[in-house]
Amino acid sequence: MDKLLVTGGACLNGTIPISGAKNAALPILAASLLLTKPTQLHRVPHLRDVTTMIQLLRNMGLDLSYTPEKNRLDIHHATANHFVANYDLVKTMRASIVVLGPLLARYGQAEVSLPGGCAIGSRPVDLHLKALEQLGAQIRIEHGYIYASAKNRLRGADIVFEKITVTGTENILMAAVLAKGNTRLQNAAREPEVTDLAQFLNKMGAKISGIGTDTLEIEGVDELTGGDYTILADRIEAGTYLVAGVVTQGQVKIEGINPDLLTVPLQKLQDAGAVLSHGDDWISIDMRNKTIKPVDISTAPYPGFPTDMQAQFMVLNAIANGPSTLSENIFENRFMHVNELNRMGANIHLNGHLAICKGHSTFVGASVMATDLRASASLILAGLAAKGDTLIDRIYHLDRGYEMLEKKLNHLGAHIQRIKG
Ligand code: UD1
Numbered sequence: 001m002d003k004l005l006v007t008g009g010a011c012l013n014g015t016i017p018i019s020g021a022k023n024a025a026l027p028i029l030a031a032s033l034l035l036t037k038p039t040q041l042h043r044v045p046h047l048r049d050v051t052t053m054i055q056l057l058r059n060m061g062l063d064l065s066y067t068p069e070k071n072r073l074d075i076h077h078a079t080a081n082h083f084v085a086n087y088d089l090v091k092t093m094r095a096s097i098v099v100l101g102p103l104l105a106r107y108g109q110a111e112v113s114l115p116g117g118c119a120i121g122s123r124p125v126d127l128h129l130k131a132l133e134q135l136g137a138q139i140r141i142e143h144g145y146i147y148a149s150a151k152n153r154l155r156g157a158d159i160v161f162e163k164i165t166v167t168g169t170e171n172i173l174m175a176a177v178l179a180k181g182n183t184r185l186q187n188a189a190r191e192p193e194v195t196d197l198a199q200f201l202n203k204m205g206a207k208i209s210g211i212g213t214d215t216l217e218i219e220g221v222d223e224l225t226g227g228d229y230t231i232l233a234d235r236i237e238a239g240t241y242l243v244a245g246v247v248t249q250g251q252v253k254i255e256g257i258n259p260d261l262l263t264v265p266l267q268k269l270q271d272a273g274a275v276l277s278h279g280d281d282w283i284s285i286d287m288r289n290k291t292i293k294p295v296d297i298s299t300a301p302y303p304g305f306p307t308d309m310q311a312q313f314m315v316l317n318a319i320a321n322g323p324s325t326l327s328e329n330i331f332e333n334r335f336m337h338v339n340e341l342n343r344m345g346a347n348i349h350l351n352g353h354l355a356i357c358k359g360h361s362t363f364v365g366a367s368v369m370a371t372d373l374r375a376s377a378s379l380i381l382a383g384l385a386a387k388g389d390t391l392i393d394r395i396y397h398l399d400r401g402y403e404m405l406e407k408k409l410n411h412l413g414a415h416i417q418r419i420k421g
Pocket of ligand 1: 023026127128168332
């Protein structure tokens with residue numbers, strides 16, 4: 001298993017590009033199950049989760065070719081002949097659940113392994129299933145699999161999510177675009193990745209309105225065609241590199257990202273003392289010779305502070321010049337990184353969904369273990385800010401979601417080495 005050796009102390013400086021968003025690429029790839037014509041996707045990040053999704057779609061019979069050097073995916077022929085997402089793939093990537101909606105909509109049948117729990121909590125999919133039933137699907141769960149069918153075409157319905165769910169919204173969108181009649185989906189997730197999927201679907205012939213709001217109206221159509229589409233930039237990757245600039249007291253510019261995707265995290269970086277500037281598709285922070293100030297964080301659905309940035313901001317708060325609190329309101333158990341950060345010198349106490357960060361800490365390199373994707377990112381950030389060497393084990397989590405992580409950070413002056421194992 002590969003490890004990363006991070007030698008701390010470098011002050012990051014320079015410019016790097018932002019890759020396509022993992023969380024937009026995955027549902028858009030799943031949406032290829034709905035298409036009848038060849039399609040080209042651009043800015044598809046080369047990540048383990050993306051290759052897992054490609055594998056899943058190939059297993060279903062789709063003819064795809066991926067050119068990672070160009071971040072281009074060609075969907076040659078999108079007709080599936082096998083409607084199963086098996087446990088072996090789903091257990092490595094929970095987001096596989098997003099094939100359920102499109103399979104049901106186009107083929108009237110799907111067999112998808114239940115994702116089960118994961119490092120950050122139980123993460124049920126009950127809301128996806130309930131909403132699909134409202135669209136007319138019959139669903140039963142047996143032997144750890146979801147067996148879903150819709151003998152006649154799915155039918156539009158009025159659906160109100162009792163809780164905001166990102167992949168749930170995506171599943172229902174993909175199901176409703178080919179349903180008979182109109183669907184209204186209320187309390188929908190407004191995450192930019194949901195918006196990107198909706199825009200993709202519309203470009204392929206769907207009729208979705210209310211995009212970007214919490215009420216999506218979908219008029220079912222008979223078929224989606226194909227075309228060209230460029231995936232949205234990854235706001236979480238962008239935010240992670242900006243925090244890297246802050247915790248190393250450097251100067252970092254990121255390109256290819258609209259700052260409007262990160263309004264709340266950027267405000268927090270400013271509150272932490274960073275000097276920010278931005279254009280339509282770039283953001284730059286300057287933290288040289290400045291004191292890092294603590295910022296209180298409370299995670300919420302978009303446009304609130306993203307839970308996927310909570311771990312990274314905890315690193316910033318650990319070395320800030322005062323105390324802070326981080327409240328995790330989306331997932332029940334998303335503080336796995338705290339023990340490892342404390343082992344590196346942080347002073348963070350947990351009280352239920354609240355992390356209390358004392359601040360004034362100095363990170364010192366240690367051997368640590370990555371537990372999930374964003375927790376791994378926080379260990380890299382702590383390693384960059386630390387004195388000495390940090391050896392991070394189980395970095396396959398990082399490879400799921402950060403494209404060329406060590407290459408990008410090393411380009412900014414970091415010292416990160418991949419140790420093949
Ligand atoms: C997506 C993102 C993930 C991000 C999360 C929250 C992808 C591939 N992943 O995950 O990176 O951290 O949104 O922004 O886009 N819930 C239920 N029942 C359901 C569905 C969800 O109770 O049927 C709960 C979850 O347990 C959680 C909350 O709703 O507490 C939000 O989860 P959800 O938005 O569904 O997260 P994901 O879509 O899995």
